[in-house]
Amino acid sequence: MTIVAIESLDNEGRGIAHVEGKVIFIEGALPGERVEFSSYRRKPSYEQATVTKVIRASSQRVTPACPHFGVCGGCALQHLNIAAQTAAKQRVLEDAFWHIARLKPEQIYPPVAGGAWGYRHRARFSARWVSKKGGALVGFREKHSSHVVVMDSCAVLPPAVSALIPELKRLMAEMSAPEHLPQIEVAIGDVQTALLLRHLSPLSAADEDQLRCFADAQGVVWYLQSKGPETVRLFYPEHTPLLTYALPDYSLEFRFWPTEFTQVNDGVNRMLVRRAMALLAPQKGERIVDLFCGLGNFTLPIARLGATALGIEGSSALVQRAEENAALNGLSAQCTFAVANLFEATEAGFTALGRVDKLLIDPPREGAFALVNALPAGDRPRRIVYVSCSPATLARDAAVLVHEKGYALRGAGIASMFPHTSHVESIAVFER
Incomplete structure (x- = not known):
């Protein structure tokens, strides 16, 4: 049985080792460990494997709390202590910025994190x-x-x-x-x-x-x-009335249908919205556009803080729900919504929005490549807050914003939305 030294973690939480020039991705292995492994998939340049025996354990290794860990596909990192999980995800984000975009954020924000258990809503x-x-x-x-x-x-x-x-x-x-x-x-929801x-x-x-x-x-x-x-x-x-969740910092309540997108981690969502609003700093007299707005999770706080908000989303059903939530919270006069396919954004379409002082972007894993490329050469938003669920597509889009559109990457950090998984949620700020 081959014994290998684990060098680092990959983006899926697997330990990385090398054997005779071939990369081995080993589930259940942690950096600094020496382990035996068994491969379940072999390719010419890499193998995928699982740990069969830990010869020398990491000081960060812990006993998984769930008896199903290792069999269940829901969690990948219960064997790594929660602080080390957060640090590993921060490194994934920084590595993506550097290797994909050759960028380093001017500031690394403290992680947005909540409880490690019972979080999944x-x-x-x-x-x-x-x-x-x-x-x-x-x-x-x-x-x-x-x-x-x-x-x-x-x-x-x-x-x-x-x-x-x-x-x-x-x-x-x-x-x-x-x-x-x-x-x-x-x-x-908060009640049901x-x-x-x-x-x-x-x-x-x-x-x-x-x-x-x-x-x-x-x-x-x-x-x-x-x-x-x-x-x-x-x-x-x-x-029965619709499900609801609240953002108490902004005295907001949101109604939603069970199939409509809301964040899995309600507590971290509240902290992430708070972080986004602090970085965006909406002011009275500003016009701020929230792209991929969903049912208004960020749009309504922007309006509540005094700015005029426009939310744009590809789903007409979600736009209708966002409009209902704006009315429910007395914000219909401060925010409006529109349906558009943001994956086919053009410069003409963006220019047609009129004056945009600041921008919030919260795309799915595919990112917002067409959108950042569509930013006009002339009068562009002076600040962009980008909330991402994929470090790779965030870094790809950041390369466009910085190297082609004249923005600086002022700061970035992670939000631990999914503890014990390899999923990395993050937030970044760009300024013209």
Whole structure:
């Protein structure tokens, strides 16, 4: 068995080693360790592997809190202490800036971080009927597999939701066609927990009664989905109001449908909005545009702080929800919304927006390459706050902003939105 020294972590939280010129990516290995490994995928220039034995452990290694770690595909870094996870993600961000864009931020911001456990306010459970494993399974998928983990709890879910897993397994076992119930989504608001059941065949009257009894006993709200997203509907209790979350710093409440995008980590989202507003510094008399605005998570705080805000989003449903949230919070006069495909942004389209003093960009993983290239050569926003969920696309877009559009990278830092995973959320500030 080959023993290797682990040099660093890659962007997916795997240890990196080299053997005879070949890169080995080893799940479960940490920098500074010496480990034995077993490869499960071999290519000419690299291998993917898992640790079989730790010969010399890192001082940062800890015992995973979850008994399913290593089998479940949900977490990748529970064996690394939380402070070291944060530091590793900061290095991923800085490395991306340097290797992709040849940039170094003038300032590294302190990490935005919250609790390490019970943080996940959204989840998508797979459901399977597997007689060999005791019947109904409800949980996350195994690593490198479509199989569902045999689990009764999850440490990154709020305890009350984690406790629903065995109850959901019992419920699935009592349904008339559990093999036709492939998925249950969880969306948690400040007041309610919603469960969205995907069903591939019609539910019987007895099935519906089971769902009603479960909702009454567990204090949850059921939504059903029979086909595509357009078929999602509230089932029980009838006339239940929409889910909500609050941003208390700005006296804001947001309503949302269970399938609409909201941040997974509610506590870190509040801190991230606070950080973004401090860096953007909205002022009365300014006109600020929020691109990829969603349901108004950043747009409404901008308006609440006195600036005039325009939110632009590709989804007409989310724009409608953002408008409703603006009205709910008495901000319809200070902020407006529009639908546009920002992945096809042009200079003419950006110029048509009129005066833009500052810009907030919060794109999906694909980044905002077309958008930053569309910034006009003349009068551009003097400050851009860029919230990113991919260091690679952030660095790619930063290269355009700095090397082609005349901005300086004033600062950047991470937000620990997903502890124990390799996912890196970050925020950066550019000034003209």
